[in-house]
Amino acid sequence: MPTLTKLYSMQEVYDVSTYLDDHPGGDDVLLAATGRDATEDFEDAGHSKTAREEMKALCIGELDTTSSDIPELEIFSESQPPGYPNKLANLTKRYWAVPAAVVGISVVIGVLYLRKK
Numbered sequence: 001m002p003t004l005t006k007l008y009s010m011q012e013v014y015d016v017s018t019y020l021d022d023h024p025g026g027d028d029v030l031l032a033a034t035g036r037d038a039t040e041d042f043e044d045a046g047h048s049k050t051a052r053e054e055m056k057a058l059c060i061g062e063l064d065t066t067s068s069d070i071p072e073l074e075i076f077s078e079s080q081p082p083g084y085p086n087k088l089a090n091l092t093k094r095y096w097a098v099p100a101a102v103v104g105i106s107v108v109i110g111v112l113y114l115r116k117k
């Protein structure tokens with residue numbers, strides 16, 4: 001549901017989903033302004049009194065600023081090694097015997113081959 005938020009002394013939330021096709025300024029500007037404070041965009045467009053009246057009908061409530069729906073972002077420090085090389089290093093540590101065996105077998109085969117000659 002596309003919603004616009006408007007900030008004055010309080011934050012109001014507007015459901016613009018039913019108004020997208022009717023907006024004289026086009027649906028693209030409304031969609032671009034959804035999910036955030038659209039006060040500046042709205043004021044910049046120089047809306048008339050009629051527009052402000054129409055807007056009231058679309059208000060669905062006030063923004064709850066006490067709770068956040070946005071999950072906390074996980075911040076990784078730059079010094080933390082990126083996933084893939086780190087995983088590779090762990091695998092190499094755990095399965096070091098595999099490349100060692102391959103090298104050993106190659107050396108034995110090489111020696112046997114040279115002796116035959």
Ligand code: HEM
Nearest residue numbers: 014024025029033038041042045046047048051054055058
């Ligand atoms: C629920 C909120 C909104 C309503 C009810 C609404 C309503 C209207 C109305 C009735 C007009 C015709 C001109 C007028 O009477 O002022 C209009 C024009 C316009 N609106 Fe909105 N508007 C809303 C939100 C927005 C937002 C958030 C933006 C910008 C991101 C925007 C951008 C424009 C533009 C650019 C025009 C001018 C179109 C033109 O004259 O070519 N509007 N709007």
